[in-house]
Amino acid sequence: MVSKQVCRSLFSNPTWDYRTLAAADEVTSHIGSTYLKLTTYPNQIEIVTSEQMLDAYSLIGLPTSYPHWKFGKDFVINQNSYVKGRSALSYEMVINSNPCISYNMENNTTCMMVLVIAHACQGHNAFFANNYLFKEWTSADSILDYMAFAREYILGCEDEYGAEEVERVLDACHALMHYGVDKYRKPAKVSALQEKERMKRRVSARHENYNELWRTLPGAGGSNGANPAVNQPFPDEPEENILYFIEKNAPTMPVWKREIVRIVRKVAQYFYPQGMTKVMNEGFATFVHYHLINRMFDEGYVDDGFMLEFLHSHSSVLYQPAYNSRSFSGLNPYTLGYHIFTDIKRICQLPTDEDKQWFPDLIGKDWLEEVHYAMNNFRDDSFILQYLSPKVIRDLKLFVVLDEEKKEDYQVNAIHDERGYRRVRNALSEQYKRSFHVPEIQVEKVDRHATNTLHLTHRIAHDRKLDAKETQLTLKHLRYLWEFPVQLSSKNKLDINEEVFDCP
Amino acid sequence: MSNIIDRRLNSRGKSIGNRQRFLKRVEEQIRKALPDIVSQESIQENSTGGTVKVPVKGIDEPGFSHDSKTGNKQVVRPGNDRFSEGDRVPKPKNDGQGGGAGGPGSNSPEVTEDDFVVILSREEFLRFFFDDLALPNLVKKFLEDATSFQNRRAGFTKYGVPSRLNIKSTYQQSLARRISLQGIYRKKLAALREQLPATSDDAERERLQAEIEKVDRLVKTVPFLEDLDLRYNHYEAVPLPTTSAVMFCIMDVSGSMGFHEKDVAKRFFTLLYTFLTRQYENVELVFIRHHTVAKEVGEEEFFNSRESGGTVVAPSLALMHKIITERYSTGQWNIYGCQASDGDVWADSDANESARMMKADLLPLVQYMAYVEISNRVKSSSLWRVYHKLADEKLFSVRKIYETHEIWPVFRGLFKKTNVLED
Known part of the structure; x- marks a missing residue:
């Protein structure tokens, strides 16, 4: 362990080097594991x-x-806006992988480096490693391997089938990327090795390509005369993962396209938790860096000058x-998340009468345990619904x-008044639900009699219709993948079609 | 335990491949935007460097989304400073997405198609610009007239003259050979030497001693240097292309050439100049203006000062010929000429004389000559008629332009890839 004197002198030196980073990493992870557990x-x-x-x-x-x-x-977009000075680059970027990779910008100041290491390498890292969504929906161990595999595979396809055709498939998959996610069923973990083996199996074994739809062809499948399957609805249940459905059920899609669909689907799945935990993730990381660095100050690892710079960065x-305000662009997830986590701590330590009424379960509990519990078991919408306190709403x-x-x-x-708290909380939670941004669309059925038409259903919520132009373009992509007509019906609560989009 | 890695020295430009793919996708649009860019002043402004902006449409990535104008949404906003429950705020008039004070506004500033521009570097721009163009006879000139050569290092060779012996590389070869050939003996030697102190029997010792000496000799028989090891520096004669070009701009400045005609001529010359600077390291410009007399002038005067009077063409060609023979020997210079005129000449005899000089004196010397008539008359001028007969599209081309937007197609036509290689 580096001594406090060495740390102080390293951290107050405006230029950093390898030793600075190593010390920052050592001290933050020591305090992180002992103090914040x-x-x-x-x-x-x-x-x-x-x-x-x-x-x-x-x-x-x-x-x-x-x-x-x-x-x-x-x-090109990022570069343009960076070169023109319209936007700055972030100080760090962190990847949900094992080991947890974080990119730190070279022009960070020493203080910023320490801050960033506390924020990303402790805060985000702990969040990735412990939050249930990340644990169950992503595979940090194998994502890097998997992406290398995906790259290799797609480059191989380009050689074999032409870059244009591959691009066409990817374009189509990207249009449906939001619909390549299993929200309820836990997805299988990705692994490059298993993936290659599975692929071999899919290619070699004919029966793997066996298709539900072929059974509907006269003479095919069981020779029971009239095929009862035709009258059975297919699929049995509506399917929300459109890309999955395509991969498994597109009638005539060649195997290599199915593999590409699968790759895009797996990538979408990997990013799914990040979109669902923006507020919590940033809030928790900010909460962590604030506590770590204050603790470092208390224990004498950093001096006053460092703290002033830190507080300035922290408050910006x-x-x-x-x-x-002119600079308003929505709620700042850092602010919202940090306030809620800080307030959990406050409620545990110094509850007011109001808190006793609102959060009876938190009163008198160990704050660290409660913060961990919140961090482990929620996502943005449920987190807000559970923990957004009247005080934060007021603040x-x-x-x-x-x-x-x-x-x-x-x-x-x-x-922000007595009558409003609950409504603000509900509305805010609603705003962080996926369905607020992504329309709810499912595969309803496939017409197996003649046309193989794929029927999708959009459930209208709050009278919000689909954007006609975008929908038409997206359906074209879907049509390309499915290779048979596609139809999308917007249905209201009474199950009545309000709008129908056709892509014959 | 943590790893700290300095990635700064790693290769940059991970995104270059993807950027190229993106450019390829918008290629069609960039090509379509080219005529506009050419007819605006930007080419000339940018001919020294900088960037070119190309507006790009149709690169949006569709996806199912809500129509923002429909439905009932609740949005939470921070920093309430004046509202009580039940307050009403009028929606901004123009559009539901105004984002003005009090309104919910749009969620995030998104990049709209209008302000999305691709900034091409000068190089990239010119690549698009000249992609399917090549100067006629250019390749030929490169192939035929590569008279000067330069010796460049090109690795090592096994045969050569002693002065080019590369000692380091030769020694490496020798070392490798010696290690591999002696290895077996050395191993044996080591084994024998180990046995030696262990044996007490004298006869046996002697035998071993003899053996050791024999193997030792064998080791020494591997020579330090053999012919096999010799390596010589290898040089290859690389043909040095002629890297200089001179471009003659000949323009009629008689009274009949108005501002518009000169402007068109100027744009055409600029384009040609840019094109040549791409092909050659060093491009010189010679400006010749003429009315009844021909005169070599500077660029400023060439385009800007105004004179009047009748037109005689032949003297300008004579002057060009004179300048070529005096200053630009054809062995070292690629000569390009471009004559711009409205086609009016004083007399038919002048036109005939010009054609004769063009054919006899100039065309044998130049890489390429173009005549651009800036005119919107239907009837052919006398100069056009005689030149047209002479034009063969390989060495000499004639074209008519009147509007600025016609420059680009004509330019392309003039310099379209010719099948020079098949000749």
Whole structure:
């Protein structure tokens, strides 16, 4: 263990080197594991240049990915706005993998490096390693291998079937990426090795290609004369994972396309928890770095100057512009998450009468245990529903605006007062649900009599219709994958079709 | 335990491949935007470097999404400073997504198609620009006239003159050979030497001693250097392409050439210049203006000062010929000429004389000559008629332009890839 004097002098030196980073890592993980009782994956800290950070941006943080123009487009956009000074690059980027890779920008100051190591290598890392969504829905151990495998496979397909055809398939899959996720059923863990074996099996064994639909062809399948299967609805239950359904059931799709669909599906699955835990993840990491660095100060690892710079950075991260500010661009997930986690601690330690009424279960409990419990077992919407306290609502002065299609005005539905707390909490939780952003669409049935038409159903919620143009374009992609007509019906609560999109 | 890795020295440009894919996807649009860019001033402004912006559409990635104008949504906003429950705020008039004070506004600033531009580097722009163009006879010139050569290092060879012996590489070979050939003897030797102190029998000792000496000799028979080991520096004669070009701009500045005509001519010259700078390291420009007399001038004067009077073409060609013979020997220079005129000449005899000089004096010397007539008249001018007869599309081409947007197609037509290699 490095001595406190050495740390102090390292951390107050404006230029950092390997020893600084090693010391920061050692001290934060020591305090993290003893004081905050964090369990993490081993860390891999990588120092990168701004160019490399831009590269990492456009590959959504993965060190490698299959080639596609979409990543090039993202790169061009990021580069443009960075070069023009419209946006800065972040100080770090962290990947949910084992070991947990974090990219730190080379032009960070010493203080920023320590902060970033506490934030990413302890906070995010612990979150990845412990939150139930990440544990059950992603495979941190094998994602890097898997992406390397995916890249190799897709490059191989390009050689064999032509880059254009592969691009067409990927375009189509990307359009449906939000619908390549198992939300309820736990997905199998990915593994490059198993993947290769499974692929061999799929190719070699004819019966693996056996298709439910072929049974409907006259003369095929069992010779029972009239085939009873035709009258059976297929699939038995509506399927929310459209890409999965395509991969398994597209009637005439060649095997290599099925594999590409599978790859995109697995990538979508990997990123699914990140979208669902933005507030918690950032909030928890901020909570962790704040506690770690304050503890370091208390124990004498850092000096006053360091703390001033730290507090400045910390409060800029938590800056939440008001709704009518020029720089407002939605709720800052760092702020919201940090406030809720901090308030859990406060409620455990110094509850008010209000807290006793709202959170009877937290009163008198060990704050660290409760914070861990919250971090482990929730995702954004349930976390907010469970823990958003009246005090946080008051502190952030949250209010609910109702935007009704038919009205001329917006209506302020609830504000931070006694009558409003619950409504604010519900509305905010609703806002972080997936269905708020992603329309609910499922595979309803396949018409097996003649046309093989794929029927999708969109369940209309809150009278929100589908964007007609986007829907039509997406259906075209789906049509390409399915290779037979596709139809999407928007149904309201009474199961009546409001709109039908056709792609014959 | 944590790993700390400095990635800064790793290869950059991981995204280059994907960026190229993206550019390929918008290639068609970039090509479509080229004529606009050419007819705006930007080419000339940028001919020294910088970037070119190409607006890009149709690269959105579709997906199922809600129509933002429909439905009833509740949105939570921070920083309430004036509202009570039940307050109403009028929606902004123009659009539901205004985001003005009080309104929920859009969630995040998204990149719209309008402000999405691809910034091409100069190199990339020119690649698109000249992709399917090549100067006529260019390849030929490169192949035929590669008169000068330069010796470049090209690895090692086993045969050569002693002065080019590469000692280091030769020694490496020798060392490798000696280690491999002596190895077996050395092993044996070591084994024998180990046995020696262990044996007490004198006869046996002697036998071993003899054996050792024999093997030792064998070791020494492997020579230090053999012919096999010799390595010589190898040089290859790389043909040095002629890297200099001179471009003659000849323009009629008689009274009949108005501002518009000159402007078109200028754009055409600029384009040609840019094209040549791409092909050659060093491009010189010679400006010749003429009305009744021909005169070599600077660029500024060439385009800007205005003169009037009648037109005689032949003297300008004579001047060009004179400048070539005096200053630009054909062995070292690729010569390009471009003549712009409205086609009006004083007399038919002048036109005939020009054609004769063009054929006899100039065309044998130049790589390529183009005549651009800036005119919208239907009737052919006398200069056009005689030149047209002469034009063979390989060495000499004639074209008509009147509007600026016609420049690009004509330019492409002039410099379309010719099958020079098949000749």
